[in-house]
Amino acid sequence: MTARGPKANYKLGRKVAPYFYLSPSLLVVGLLMLLPMGMVITYSFQESAVLRPDTSFAGFKHYRAIFGDEVFWASLWHTLYFTIASVVAHMTIGLAFALMLNSDRISPMLRSVLRVLYILPWLFTQVIIAVIWRLLLDPNGVVNSILIDLGIIGSKVEWFSSVETALHAVTFANIWAGYPLFMVSLLAGLQGIPKDLYEAADIDGATGPQKLFFITIPQLMPIIVSISLLDFIWTMQVFPLIWLTTGGGPIYATEVLSTYTYKLAFSQYNLAQAAASAVTILLISIGLTLFYIRHQKAR
């Protein structure tokens, strides 16, 4: 046997070291993420998964079942509406507030106060947000009272209990809860835009809105795209806020993919179909994530 030289040992050590450092996190990810994901994928192709020991291969039966279920499609559209409306509103409100907080026209003192006020929704957990909005939007709550006093509505509206308003109401609550992430990120981005770009634009003859569209937004675009994609992925998976405000009702009016899957699993105990639904959500999320990673690499 030939003795290894110090040079060979050093090279081997350099090769192995990264895997050694990564191994604890890889083990945790493997046990807590990859294994359950693999199990769920397996269940989605099994007959009576989990519930009975003698399971058999079911092929795409459960996928056909959920794709043939009207409630699944309603959930998918509700998810898309909820997500797209939330992301667009988060971005618009976040940008508006960030621009306001970055403006020299507001005194530094007022800016500090507003910064704290605007960031408040971010401090609350989804459960607290659900409780706050259930109280505010209660038929006898503050919102109805103010709107009636202002003459905007004639009678009390059951925001979370009416088929017409429930989806808009939960979307509104989610918008309120989520804009601070955009605001903080865009504010950091705004502060990083060199001042002389605006001065050059001033000399070139740009007006305020022209500076916004030709300088500010293009400069913020990498942040806007990154955060929008992340927000899209996160919002699509929202569960507690909807579960605690409407529970997916009334009559599936606010059913989204996460509540639909939950109900299949834990109300109807149809774990195999729930697994098929979860795998569908996983595939959509993977698609978005790949898009996000590609964007990050392009940057």
Added chain:
Amino acid sequence: MAEVVLENICKTYGNSFKAIQNLNLEIADGEFLILVGPSGCGKSTALRMIAGLEDITSGHLYIGGRDVVDMAPKDRDIAMVFQSYALYPHMTVFENIGFSMRLAGKKKAERKQRVDEIAKTLQLTELLDSKPANLSGGQRQRVAMGRAMVREPAAFLMDEPLSNLDAKLRVQMRAEIASLQRQLGVTTIYVTHDQTEAMTMGDRVAVMKGGVLQQVDTPKRLYDAPVNAFVAGFIGSPSMNLFEAELSRGTLQAPGFALQLPDTVLSERPALRGYDGRKIVFGARPEDLYDSTLASGRDHQAIPAEVVTVEELGSEHVVHLRLDAVPVDSGDPDAVEELGGLSNAVARFEPASDVHARSRIDVAVDCSKLHFFDPETHLAIR
């Protein structure tokens, strides 16, 4: 093209700091004026006030005969080249140059024609589709020039446009900008802290210190006849050597040597007679101090000195000396103390000189070239 006139321009910040005090300048149509001075002297502030990027606290500013104090930058008919170039990073070279035309609502065909013309002048045609990130420093600088030129302004304002370039490129771009300005004939105000740029590029140079204009003159006049010790010390590289001495019957008496002033010096500067028996500041440019062994044929007097170090540059030797005399601070905040105080004078010797560090030599002084300043006011004595 237009004349630019600054009349009693003042700039005071909220904390009552006076950045500019009563600045008066008349820049003729087509003239290339350099604003120069050490860091914090107010030169960039003055330029930004002309551009409209800083408010003018008091005074009048005329561009082409119009008082533009209350006008927005875009209405002043000026174009500016920034120190950082301030190119729009997300736009191509074409879009950067044509941006002001786009904002002005010019049609694409018209924009293309004009941008192509400018790109040709600046040798940017091949780069029109590139983004600023893919350009070299010199190319970015040219794009910034192109963006200024496309507006066909009455005046160009340039804020240290070469400071981000390496030394070699700076020399090349210096010549390019000067030649372009002469070709276009546009009134240009150019801010720099580099006195070599100031001396080589402009028709006239305005020297500022602490928000106050010190002297406006041609580069040669500034060099030959500085109005005060600050201008004398600031203009020229290496700086003028300034020492304290007592003037007694036409002789400058320093602690370690004496210099007899020629009659011509006294007759050309009648005010010097008033300083007889009093302290005075005298200055000698590095090129007016010679290696005494090589100074044959020149009218000179020798003074003893110790060589601290020699920088052999090929075309000349820059020799750091220690003279037995009290040096005088010119008031330039950017000036670096000579070799940590070991030397107090700098001379430029011919390359034939074989002086070496730590040797004692006799330095020849051409007394007819000396400059004289009041020890209190630092004003030139003439």
